[in-house]
Amino acid sequence: MHFTPRKPLRSFKNVVFAVIALFVVSNFIDSPFTRVLAPVSAMGVEAANVVSLEDYIPADVPTSGDPNLDLIIMHAGRAQGVDPRLIHAVIWQESKYKPAAASHAGAQGLMQLMPAAAERFGCEDRNDAEQNVKAGTKYLRVLLKRFDGNVTLALAAYNAGEGNVDKYEGVPPFGETQAYVRIITGRYGKNYHPVLTPEESLSYFNLLPTN
Secondary structure: OOOOOOOHHHHHHHHHHHHHHHHHHHHHOOOHHHHHHOOOOHHHHHHHHOOOOOOOOOOOOOOOOOHHHHHHHHHHHHHHOOOHHHHHHHHHHHHOOOOOOEOOOOOEOOOOEOHHHHHHOOOOOOOOHHHHHHHHHHHHHHHHHHOOOEHHHHHHHHHHOHHHHHHHOOOOOOHHHHHHHHHHHHHHOOOEOOOOOHHHHHHHOOOOOOO
16 A cells, blocks of 8 residues: 655644635634634723623622612612611611611611601601612711711711701710710711712722722
């Protein structure tokens, strides 16, 4: 039996021809096979890795255990320029994340709004999670602005009223209010919250998605 040796040059030409043919096919024919082989642009990779701001929650932001409520808190914080971590700390102390929570004094909902506060900040149904959190967050922003970002005083006013903070020139000597402020500031871990525009707060509080 006689074998004819292959010529290296011819084999090389065949490989080159196959590569050229594959390139032509991949550029003019759309198929799953050619899409797999096609190069992915840098823009395409970046687009695939971008997380929607609407759905993004930083890993260090606490969770209520309810993804929908977590998003409500994030959206309220972003809209008002208030750190959602502070909102979580307030809600945890006020209601333990129970939308129907009520107090003997007449406060209701996640952020335990009194009727006057609910009316002041546009909350028609205090048991509605979204309305309650939006109104409570607006109130927090007002208090933070009033007390120049002092979290302790803002929280004292949220619990005992702005008038009492003014009257006592600080945290009122009420056991409930003092414990309230101590627990929330302990959970939040900060005593200063700058008053920022919503746009400025996204960067300051690290609320933007990162690739």
